[in-house]
Amino acid sequence: xxxxxxSSNQPIRKRWAVRGFLxxxxxxxxxxxxxxxxxxxxxxxxxxxxGQIANVQERLARQNPERIKVLILxxxxxxxxxxxxxxxxxxxxxxxxIFNLSVxxxxxxxxxxxxEEAADKLPNLQRVIVAVNEHQVSxxxxxxxxxxxxxxxxxxxxxxxxxxxxxxxxFGQLLYAYGLRDVWTQLAKQWWDGKLPQEPRxxxxxxxxxxxxxxxxxxxxxxxxxxxxxxxxxxxxxLDGPQANAFHHLMEKxxxxxxxxxxxxxxxxxxxxxxxxxxxxxxxAAFRTRMQTEAxxxxxxxxxxxxxxxxxxxxxxxHVNERGAKEIVRVMP
Numbered sequence: 001x002x003x004x005x006x007s008s009n010q011p012i013r014k015r016w017a018v019r020g021f022l023x024x025x026x027x028x029x030x031x032x033x034x035x036x037x038x039x040x041x042x043x044x045x046x047x048x049x050x051g052q053i054a055n056v057q058e059r060l061a062r063q064n065p066e067r068i069k070v071l072i073l074x075x076x077x078x079x080x081x082x083x084x085x086x087x088x089x090x091x092x093x094x095x096x097x098i099f100n101l102s103v104x105x106x107x108x109x110x111x112x113x114x115x116e117e118a119a120d121k122l123p124n125l126q127r128v129i130v131a132v133n134e135h136q137v138s139x140x141x142x143x144x145x146x147x148x149x150x151x152x153x154x155x156x157x158x159x160x161x162x163x164x165x166x167x168x169x170x171f172g173q174l175l176y177a178y179g180l181r182d183v184w185t186q187l188a189k190q191w192w193d194g195k196l197p198q199e200p201r202x203x204x205x206x207x208x209x210x211x212x213x214x215x216x217x218x219x220x221x222x223x224x225x226x227x228x229x230x231x232x233x234x235x236x237x238x239l240d241g242p243q244a245n246a247f248h249h250l251m252e253k254x255x256x257x258x259x260x261x262x263x264x265x266x267x268x269x270x271x272x273x274x275x276x277x278x279x280x281x282x283x284x285a286a287f288r289t290r291m292q293t294e295a296x297x298x299x300x301x302x303x304x305x306x307x308x309x310x311x312x313x314x315x316x317x318x319h320v321n322e323r324g325a326k327e328i329v330r331v332m333p
Contacts, residue, residue: 036176036184042150044197045190049146050183052103055200056210057117060099063207065121070098072209073115073250074131075106080319081266082131084208086329091127100209105147107136108247113151115250119257127260129332130250133318134280134287135233139241143168149179152242159242212322213315220316226272227279229317234280239290248294255298262333263295263302268318273307303333 035041043054070091072082084098091098101114111130119125142148143165149172157169172179190196202211219225254261265288268276276284288304295302305328313324320328 032176036180042183042187045187046198046200048183049105050150050180052210053114053147053150056101056103056114059204059207059209060101060118060121062204063096063099065099065118066123067094067097068099068122069093069124069126070129071115071118071122071125071127072098072100072102072129072131073106073111074100074102074129075133075136076102076104076213077133077266077268077319078102078129078131079104079210080212080315080321081325081328082129082332083212083322083325086325087332090329090332095208098208102131102209103147104210105145107145107147108243108250109151109156110147111136112246112250112253115253119253125257125259127262128254130254130261130263132247132263132265132291133233134237134276134284137239137244137247137287137290138233138237139243140236140238142242146180146183148242150176156242156246159245161238161241212325213319216315216321221269221271221311221314222317223271223275226269226275226317230272230275230280234276234283237280237283239286244290251294251298251300255300261295261298261300263291263300264333265291265304266328267305267307267309267320269309269311269314270307271311272317301333305331 039050039054039057042048042050043058045051046055070084070087070093072078072084074082079100079102082100082102084100085095087093087098088095101111101118103110103114106114115128139159139161142160149169152169152173154170154173157173158166160166160169169179177184187196200211205211251261267273288302292302294300309320309324309327313320313327315321
């Protein structure tokens with residue numbers, strides 16, 4: 001008797017197990033589509049590496065994109081150095097006709113995908129300034145870059161050098177909940193602690209991209225800190241892989257569009273350049289040769305602005321302050 005009751009319950013249990021699995025799958029799919037792949041989730045922390053993406057895209061949306069004629073792509077160095085209100089007079093434009101789409105830590109894949117997402121919104125674009133640094137095209141330790149995990153396509157993930165990294169990154173493409181787990185779990189903790197959501201520190205007052213970082217950090221000037229930054233950038237430096245390939249694809253897209261392209265390496269402190277030349281001279285030369293090759297292929301200009309500015313023009317080893325930005329405008333091509 002007991003055995004027959006148990007047997008009759010088995011189909012019911014199986015049906016409930018199947019329903020549970022299906023509901024779990026639907027929940028996971030909805031979470032992937034509307035939560036983990038949604039930039040608004042990461043935008044609740046606008047100063048974070050992923051939050052800044054939603055931050056800068058929101059600033060672009062608040063502008064009139066049809067007015068923009070000059071676009072800047074790069075990293076935090078170009079955020080500080082290439083300020084549209086300062087560049088406007090140099091190019092004979094209004095500040096609102098220039099937009100800086102640079103993000104902190106921006107690498108080639110970030111520049112490529114930010115441009116791709118903005119391109120159709122900029123019908124009157126005439127010129128693109130691409131600010132480059134050595135770290136932007138190196139694919140070393142790419143697995144730990146949250147922006148790469150967010151932006152990279154399946155083919156870009158397959159270009160990573162190590163097989164173990166390929167497997168992890170490909171699975172992370174299929175399931176952002178896994179690929180960006182370190183990011184969203186940290187956000188969940190901050191939310192639980194009442195620290196989120198946050199507004200940008202300037203409350204969108206700066207209209208032309210992410211705002212330059214104010215202040216000055218004297219402890220981050222001089223050869224000791226310069227070496228720390230240079231070592232971080234150049235560790236296991238390699239010019240093959242998805243970042244260098246993405247830069248090439250970006251150049252191809254800009255050339256096909258027919259806009260004027262300027263590739264520029266902005267100045268760092270003299271101490272920083274001395275460290276680079278003494279310790280990583282060969283790698284730096286290879287980087288600059290690669291940039292010149294990319295520029296030549298599409299008829300663009302590649303220029304290196306010499307490191308002639310004193311420390312008073314910088315906020316740290318590789319970022320100018322407002323005074324330095326005004327000097328850089330004078331020599332921009």
